[in-house]
Amino acid sequence: MKKIVVACGSGVATSTAVNSKIKDLLDSNGFAGTYHIVQCAIAEAPSQCADADLLVATTVPPADLKCDFVSGLPFLTGMGRADAEKKIVEIISK
Template identity: 50%
Template structure:
């Protein structure tokens, strides 16, 4: 954790549209669970993630995990569908609690 904050990557095909929607939902969930101010978020195109991943604690993406990823991956699709968000929420909260 850099500066005491978790570094989180968000990604989709373009690095803009669906990752922004998912980011807002995850930020709200993290803040509701007491993590406000304890994370830094950067958005990328999924193609940029393998090279950048060494600098991050985990990736939340609306695509499949890219080959060569050096950090844990969380499937962000449930945030778009509104179904099954308990699974990525649990994974993200576990990653936030991990040292």
């Protein structure tokens, strides 16, 4: 089971929107049931990422990050979204 951490400044607003879009992306690519998503504030990301495969954040990633990182901003703006989606699928496919 892959663990994905989705973070934003407060762990509520933009991370909720990104979380939904990541679920749709992964489920439509055949990954339903193979991952779980933890949503949190960026301040909690280092501890949540200790055993995670991926952090998707709408802010700057923490310096001491122990997992792969993909910016969540493309899921909000649309710019660069295809590249972000491709990277997430590649990481989850490992």
